[in-house]
Amino acid sequence: MTAARPSTPFHSLDSYIALPRVEGVALSPDGERAILTVATLSSDRTRYERALWEVPANGGGAPRRLTRSAKGESGVAFTASGDALFVSSRPDAEADGEDDVAQLWLLPARGGEARPITRLSGGVSGVAATAVASDTVVIAADLLPGSDSLEDDAAALAERKKRKVKAILHESYPVRYWDHDLGPAESHLLAVELDGLADALPDRAEMPEGASDAGGDGAAADDDAAPTPYPAHLPRPRDLTPKPGRSADTAGQALTPDGRTLFAAVRLPRRGLARYELVSIDVASGERRTILGEEGVQYEFPTISRDGTRLAYLRVPTSTPAGPTDHELWVSDLDGGNSRRIAADWDRWPAEFLFSADGESLIVAADHDGRGPVFRAPLDGGLVVRLVDDRFAYANLSVDAASGDVIALRSSWQAAPHPVRIDARSGEVTELASPAAPPAPVGDMVEVETTAEDGACVRGWLLTPEGASAESPAPLLLWIHGGPLNSWNAWSWRWAPQLAVARGYAVLLPDPALSTGYGLDFIARGWNSWGQKPYTDLMAITDAVEQRPEIDETRTAAMGGSFGGYMANWVAGHTDRFRAIVSHASLWALDQFGGTTDNSAYWMSIFDAEGLDANSPHHAIDDIVTPMLVIHGDRDYRVPIGESLRLWSELNARHAEDDGSTVHRFLFFPDENHWVLKPQHAIVWYETVFAFLGQHVLGEEWARPANVG
Template sequence: MIRALGDGTSFHALFATHPRLTDLVLSPDGTRLIASVQTINDQENRYVSRLWEVDPSGERGSRLVARSAQGDFAPAFAADGTLLFLSGRENAGSAAAKGESDSQGVGLWALPHRGEPRQIAHHPGGISAFAVAGDARTVAYTADLPPGAVDSEGSAVLLRERRSALVDAVLYDAAMTSAVDAGLGPDEPHTFVLHADRAPVNAGGQGPAGAGDMALSPDGSLVAYTRDARGLAADMNVVVVADAATGVEHHAFSRTGQRYYHPTFTADGSALVCQRQREETYDTEWRVTLVAFDLASGEETDLLPEFDNWPWPGRAVLSPVRGDATLWFTGDEQGHCPVFRREADGTITRLTASGAYASLCVSPDGATLYALRSTIDGPPRVVRLDAVTAGQEPVFLRAPGSLDRLPGTLTEVRVEADDGFPLHAWLALPEDASAERPAPLIIAPHGGPQTSWSAWTWLWNPWPFAARGYAVLLPDPALSTGYGQHMQERGRGQYGGQPYRDLIALTDAALARDDLDATRTGLAGWSFGGYLANRAATLTDRFRAIVTHAGMWNLEAFQSGTDMHAYFRKIFGDPRTRRERYEANSPHFHASELTTPMLIAHGGKDHRVPMGQALSLHSDLQRLGTPAGFLHFPDEGHRIEAPNHIRLMYETVLNFFDHHVLGREAGTQAVGDAGRPCATRH
């Protein structure tokens, strides 16, 4: 638990070391519940995972899984109850022990309930994800292959040749591939199927957008995965259903303008349920639903045709009972992320009253659910739910991750936008905020933009700010999820229009409270929130200081440099022929209006928002003589991942706001806990 303050240690330092629950799985017989828990390593520069056993009844405390080791993660159960997981632990019986470095990296391991763990699959460069068959000893996994390789042996040969040549250059004959915070190719993910006592079968390439997106039929005879084929339009992908023994394709489902994710087979193997996503374009807004493919007829059925709570239902969890068409899913709704139940007739019931849920598991009889539940003011915890009852509160189970206390309280802010649409935000208040001692306010718009402030977050969490005496407003402006399809319509194609006006409306509503100080405000955002921070810096001088992390500055340069260039160009158009949205929304056109002190934070390996965006903004600030700082993380990507970097960022940002919002004297160096220097100033 995070211990009480007052021992001279800052809250954000304790926050960075707090255990993090990331995954939850249930055994096929419903008797074992396994959670993946991340803790900080001895060097305090990385989070490492261990597997914990949680009592489903809630009567006994949790404990480490016997014979689990540091670095085990992504647990799942095989049909016979064997615990499978990914791990980078050494395998004394593998080629690694013989000095063959190609087998190093993350492998797939099996741990029987009684017995020692053994590695059952490895691949040069490691395995990134896997899936199991519900009723058979069959496993599918994702691993990368370089061009020209068809299996792990061929991959190993090519990798050895690449290392021996001492050359890491890549000649691309097709578009470069990457995912957020991952490198730019040339290797591409493939799906492999591992049958008992047989060599893995290469079932086919997935492409970057489908990496790890796969499922096995309950009997292990079919494998499904999503694929981005070369030459295929950027606004669609293909759901492939292939023979798990040979890799021969049986079905290939696709639809122009749609992308499919998270395939899952029904309990009888007759159908495949997927998330279907229509991404935003110049003329259409986001829309996401769940669909079912009948494997006999090929017919596709929309399972949520009238569901308008939000535009992004998550992965479906299907009933394990053969013949039962019930499924469960989660989705943002008004600042929460409830669990929903869909009956065979299409009836939808919201099962949970509050909170945000993830890692749903269903018991073998379909009567009980287990999940990770979090809130804005509470990190993920393991809970149990009735699988039928509406509006219920969960039963909390005994597992790592709970908090001792927080340095403040949480409330809500509501107001109508300038177009009459009802808006919502969360407000974190420090403990001593009152009319007599109004707190300074930091506004923190979320990333996305298609997401919502509904769950606990470790990046840009409000409570380190509250511990320092700041109130934090967490607004959900236009394009946020959880407020119906119209929330997408009103923000389409105008990142700096309605979303910015909604942010200001929620800020004004919050500052009408007598326990907030309207004269001492700041703004801080990450990704799309960083863009809104940049936008605000050119449109208003009401904030005393602005922090922008991985935010867009020059939208025209961004669309050609981001790893999502095709996606962004669909929304804003080609800047050479359709300039209207770039000129209306790109902050850099108004650089001359930059007067507010700004702190820029950016990762050197950010492919989503390339660092050139930060460099361009910093150059404009310097040219204009506007006070500016640049916190550069050379080895971080779009997010800040390392715990020592997270602690550093909070301390640097808080010092920046202390100086410019509160008027405290600035130091000559950013200083962390116990006076340790954290960031060198140049």
């Protein structure tokens, strides 16, 4: 009798994409409740819809759904009075038209329906900052550079729409980011005062016939009339960054507790690599003053103590091809005086940080030895203390002002993100209620390590399928992370090794040179030489893992995306040890990539000409003998499609048969970016990868995946 095949969400791609996902958590000012942003698969299974759920912040209880709009909600923050703010393109019943742009909404703490707070023609990008003792809010929103008012902006946007104009005239660099073109609108920071906000009906008594209070299309009764006024019954956003250029593309911002001053890390216009400095902006007058700034240094992620007396920030000297620089934690008075570095001997890079409840330390999340713990960094120069000691990574931190406890999302490669509470004294972790509990993992996860040729310890995680043993060894999949300044320590819905484990593969997730969480010297080992120590580290830990009895060293493959794709290309040109290689969104010709990526100035700052040339995978095209699956999205501006187009062209020019046939494959997504995010595209991605691996690693017949034509 044949044993029943295991049935988990990881054994079925349809079931996997249907898993609900916790994407964010926000803590109420009183510390009593947390709001989760939860994404669920739409009824037609083609997109994810986001809703807000409330859970008790002390553990126990049950989740309660707060929102149910078809458009979904995200970007949750709280006002000082406990009302929840979020961004959504849900319909506004009081607005005319059907503009599909996101606005700021408020959900009262006392209950009742959510209400719109803004009606900006270009929409709202997100909540930039809130105050802990004032209901002043700062939002990010895009406005056209020629607009002098909200009404001007509405009229100009309406005119572009009417004439179907999409042209953009750039006067500075950059021109695009990640997956979208920048401009013509520019990001602004706008203050919105919610004090005394009361329900009111729009006053249409004085409006001319045919006019609208929509404030969204700028239309007037005739061509000679003035643009429609911004709705008077809504708080009028006040521009804190007029004519910003790209300076309001900030590296973080924070409001003082009284809401009177905004601190922001603003981008300075300059040739080459952008520099960020810290400025203070008076919310009432818009007056700006530089607090901290210097050549060759980035100031980022300002945060303010609850008593409003101290400022914490990240100070990052600009890296050069000679080596990486440290990410330094600093604190100062609000005017920048009495500045001092803390945790100077702590060789880790902060990912998130905020003041403790008593203001005497910073609560910090950082990569650390393949994990992402939470730490306490005292302001008095004391030693950094690790609050949690487990295999998880923590993100999305909030501090309860009353208890000092920390609310966060926690995950690992065996547990999807879920909300937890960390006791500030004992470090004990309590899981909070969630409508999207992590699914049970498949297989086992163990920590592995080896010693590199220069004596460095190289470690990683090894996931193995159930039943893998000396009698039944599993094929090995080397999965290389992106970044490269990254670590395999936290769950990713996009990169899901559990899916491969469910199909019988052992998956190796190593952290080679350039990985974060092991100190600056470990990063420096691969600096300006990506094809050297990172490559030999990967081969060394693969050698070590292949010695394990549960691994079949004769059936192996390598894969990766972004930097992992670069590394997959490098591996393909420098060894024939693998049966198959998957290269997603990969860098192929570094000289070409440097001038076409969305931030070429950064790229040029970390490599010199010799490093670019010596570490470009395209030089080894003639040495590739392993079948490759090349994957790319056309909306990828971080690693433009030209990289994979050139790789595919050169693979065919050098290695195709005379009749044009080839063992290689190219999977192309015209409407995806650096990642493949649409649910059905994710299915196609994994089906194609597993079919390719099945053919070359497992010896199965090639089966063309469904829905690719």
